[in-house]
Amino acid sequence: MTGMVDELRTPALLVEAGALEANLATMSAALPGERLRPHIKAHKCTALAARQYAAGHHGFTCATVREVEGMVAAGLGEDLMLANEVLDTRRLGALVADGARVTLAVDSAETVAAAADGGLREVIIDVNVGLPRCGCPPDRAGALAGLARERGLRVRGVMGYEGHLMMATPAAEQVRLTEEAMKLLLAAHADVGGDLVSAGGTGTYAVNTWATEIQAGSYALMDTAYGSLGLPFAQALSVLGTVISVSDGWAVADVGLKSLGMDHGNPSIAGAAVWFCSDEHITFAPEVPGSVRVGDRVRVLPAHVDPTVAMHEAMYLVDGQQVLERWPVDLRGW
Known part of the structure; x- marks a missing residue:
C-alpha cells in the first residue's frame, strides 16, 4: 500500500521508517546476533519481526501461544521462546511435531508436566529475580530442572525478568540493582545448567552484562515512558x-x-x-x-x-x- x-x-498507527531502521541498527550494534532475542509482544507484527531477523537476530521471545503460531506460519520458527507459563500446551506441541523449535518457560511441577504431556521437548526454568510475577524461587530452580529432565525434557537454562528495574534511576542504582537480580539468576543457573541465561529488556539492555541474551522489545518502536530515560x-x-x-x-x-x-x-x-x-x-x-x-x-x-x-x-x-x-x-x- x-x-x-x-x-x-x-x-x-504510524511507524516512521527512518526511526525504526535506526533503532534496529543501534540495538544490533549493541547486541549482535544471538545476544538479542527480540520480544515480539511489543509489536505483534511478523513483518517487523522479519526486519529483526534480517538484522541477524534469529531467536525470538513470545508472550502468547498465538504469537508462537504466527511466527511459525511466517517462517520465523527457527528458535522461539515462550517466556510465559502455559498449562494447555497442545497447540505448541503440534508446532514442535511439525518441526518448529519452541522452548517453554516453566516454574512449577504443574507447568513441567504440562510441557511434557503436550509434546514440548525443551524448557527453560523461569526464576523470580525480584519482580512479583511468575518464576520459581532461585533455590528451587535446580530441583525443577531435575524434574523436567526426568520427564524427558531438555533444559536450556534459566530466565528471569528484572522488569521492576526497567525504569530505575539513577543509572548507578539501576546497575547495582540489576547486578543483585542477576546474581540470583546466576546462582540458579549454577544449579540448573544449560547454555542460556535469558533476561533483560529495553530499559536494562545496556547494563545487564550478566545474561547471555537480552529479551528487549520496545526499542524498535519506543514509547514516551522509555523515551524519558535518554536511551539511544x-x-x-x-x-x-x-x-x-x-x-x-x-x-x-x-x-x-x-x-x-x-x-x-x-x-x-x-x-x-x-x-x-x-x-x-x-x-x-x-x-x-x-x-x-x-x-x-x-x-x-x-x-x-x-x-x-x-x-x-x-x-x-x-x-x-x-x-x-x-x-x-x-x-x-x-
Whole structure:
C-alpha cells in the first residue's frame, strides 16, 4: 500500500521508517546476533519481526501461544521462546511435531508436566529475580530442572525478568540493582545448567552484562515512558488522529482509550499539553492559542507501546507524509 498519511482513516498507527531502521541498527550494534532475542509482544507484527531477523537476530521471545503460531506460519520458527507459563500446551506441541523449535518457560511441577504431556521437548526454568510475577524461587530452580529432565525434557537454562528495574534511576542504582537480580539468576543457573541465561529488556539492555541474551522489545518502536530515560532509540511510533472539535483553549482529536495503552500515563502531543483521554477522544491544549483547527491531523505519542499496538489491526510504515507499506498486526489475540 502506498499513498499519503492524510488519506488514512483515523485513528491510525504510524511507524516512521527512518526511526525504526535506526533503532534496529543501534540495538544490533549493541547486541549482535544471538545476544538479542527480540520480544515480539511489543509489536505483534511478523513483518517487523522479519526486519529483526534480517538484522541477524534469529531467536525470538513470545508472550502468547498465538504469537508462537504466527511466527511459525511466517517462517520465523527457527528458535522461539515462550517466556510465559502455559498449562494447555497442545497447540505448541503440534508446532514442535511439525518441526518448529519452541522452548517453554516453566516454574512449577504443574507447568513441567504440562510441557511434557503436550509434546514440548525443551524448557527453560523461569526464576523470580525480584519482580512479583511468575518464576520459581532461585533455590528451587535446580530441583525443577531435575524434574523436567526426568520427564524427558531438555533444559536450556534459566530466565528471569528484572522488569521492576526497567525504569530505575539513577543509572548507578539501576546497575547495582540489576547486578543483585542477576546474581540470583546466576546462582540458579549454577544449579540448573544449560547454555542460556535469558533476561533483560529495553530499559536494562545496556547494563545487564550478566545474561547471555537480552529479551528487549520496545526499542524498535519506543514509547514516551522509555523515551524519558535518554536511551539511544528514537520515537518511531505514533497514533494519527483528526481534530474533531475546537473550543476556547482546548481541542479534541479522535484518539482515545480504545486506541492507546494508558497504564503508563497520558500520551503526548508535540506543541500541546494533554489534559485527559476518554473512550474515543483526547483533549489537549495547544501551546499557541488558535493554532489548531477542525480537520487538522495530530500525531499522538503513546506512553506504552505494547498495549497500544495490540489495539490496532495494522500499522503503516511512513516516511514523513508518504505511506510506504501497510503491515498487519497479525499476532494479536490469543
